């Protein structure tokens with residue numbers, strides 16, 4: 001075995017188990033202990049400041065400077081009592097992960113004395129240099145400076161001795177440079193629009209929160225084996241590797257007993273997450289070997305997004321203590337399931353109602369139908385934007401690859417609700433309804449909760465599925481910041497609900513009918529006009545691809561093309577109308593996403609070329625030389641003819657190696673030329689499309705040949721850990 005690979009395997013196999021540091025106490029004893037939550041606020045804040053912060057959280061009001069000083073002072077006291085020494089504004093730049101710059105509380109005051117200082121000014125605003133974060137050209141047009149501003153709706157927390165304050169990150173000229181700023185605006189927009197619609201049913205509703213429960217999938221790989229794979233280290237996925245003889249075909253991993261080493265890791269990262277107030281609740285093995293999932297209870301969407309960003313960070317940090325590496329990539333291993341991040345989404349009122357949960361009376365069920373059908377209509381009208389919101393280089397491997405929802409956006413609602421919608425469509429007619437019709441409808445609507453009680457329909461192949469009391473957006477990628485999908489979804493829902501309100505009011509005016517009748521009529525129109533997006537069958541099938549095409553649904557398979565939806569006039573004006581993002585901001589984001597895609601593919605292509613030429617080809621040639629020696633030896637011993645006959649197998653392998661090596665050499669050369677051409681393109685959209693169309697096709701050619709070589713080259717000579725070693729070595 002190559003010494004490199006041998007050392008990696010040896011390191012792995014000789015590992016001592018890592019003791020878990022998870023506490024033995026009850027979770028409820030330490031849950032949220034590192035969060036400046038309501039409990040610690042009550043303890044450390046004056047009543048006035050407490051009320052003010054709570055109002056900001058619940059009603060979105062501003063916190064004035066005087067109160068900010070009080071909050072800062074309380075936060076400092078709390079943080080110092082927990083042993084914190086530093087503070088940071090924690091934000092989510094468009095790199096996709098989180099950023100922080102730590103400052104010490106320590107402040108010299110002369111005469112060799114010092115104090116711990118943290119005031120309202122430092123809490124409310126900081127000025128990190130924006131020029132090193134992606135800004136999509138905003139920096140060129142405007143100024144390089146940016147600032148972070150406190151988001152009081154997400155509580156501060158302590159991680160690694162640092163007080164972290166969740167913030168938005170904006171350019172000095174006001175353009176958002178992060179994920180949080182547009183998300184908060186989209187959540188505000190959906191709140192406003194949903195409250196208006198709720199008033200049709202209940203005047204007491206004054207606030208509607210979008211709720212999000214994500215499910216994070218990931219792989220664990222031993223750190224030594226990970227480090228022996230330059231492709232994993234540099235790109236997060238394996239660019240080569242023949243599938244293992246045993247993969248996931250026995251279905252023996254899903255929900256199986258969690259291996260001890262993985263379980264110890266989970267206990268540790270979950271304990272840390274729970275201390276940070278993240279309500280992680282569920283863990284299980286996923287379909288592929290060494291693939292797992294972690295899911296919390298759902299929370300208000302902004303908080304939930306922060307918690308997901310934090311969890312990814314905590315997982316990575318904890319993993320290295322356990323000599324693991326966490327793979328968050330959407331497709332770390334070919335031929336095996338990839339990882340997603342289902343976004344379970346709903347809307348909740350301040351009166352404690354889940355708007356996507358059918359109630360007990362016809363009235364509450366009409367409310368349910370209203371939000372349910374409006375969601376379908378919104379997704380129907382803006383499917384391309386939703387598709388764009390989940391586009392990234394990694395997710396291109398999942399969507400449409402027969403193991404994840406296809407790139408076609410459709411909605412699954414189950415047979416029972418399909419019947420409800422079909423009946424409504426048939427029964428509601430324009431104009432005034434007869435009393436009989438009304439009674440009929442009420443009865444039908446009244447039956448919804450019973451129907452849903454035994455609605456166990458699940459469709460794993462749908463990108464957007466109704467699951468009883470929420471929708472599950474299943475096409476989100478495992479590395480993604482959920483904000484991108486949540487901003488798009490909540491914006492289109494806001495727009496749709498606003499339209500609905502207008503449509504209902506117009507019918508009440510026009511036809512002089514009661515509110516309920518008007519609602520039914522509008523809903524019926526939506527049922528009809530959004531029917532195309534509903535699909536109950538197998539989303540993985542080829543038939544669906546054909547059927548979707550007939551229906552006129554988009555099937556955009558790759559990122560640079562999918563992202564184009566952001567620049568459609570209707571999308572630009574939608575974001576503008578709700579003051580979520582200006583044109584400049586959307587265009588900048590589009591540019592950043594394209595650039596990110598292009599750079600990822602460029603890195604993958606380089607790594608691929610390097611490994612092919614300086615890792616795999618030399619191994620293959622060394623093996624070929626052994627074969628040549630073997631044949632020469634046989635000829636020396638047996639004579640030319642008999643030697644060749646005896647060495648027939650070696651001779652055929654020698655030829656096969658030569659053919660494959662030559663194909664690889666040529667493909668790497670051609671790929672490099674394609675890259676050069678793409679690099680010369682100025683326009684980012686054209687450039688990333690060139691990477692997609694002209695560079696990526698070589699990946700498959702090169703990989704195919706190398707994976708074949710892996711099967712014939714002597715195992716000792718193979719330079720990188722194989723799939724079976726990474727996926728099954730415990």
Ligand code: ADP
Nearest residue numbers: 211212213214295296297298344345346354470
């Ligand atoms: P699965 O989808 O795997 O069958 P569940 O339906 O139990 O599992 O829940 C999955 C996720 O959905 C959990 O993270 C849960 O918190 C979340 N969830 C449940 N109700 C809501 C809701 N009203 N809004 C948002 N997320 C929710």
Ligand code: MG
Nearest residue numbers: 215342344472
């Ligand atoms: Mg789920």
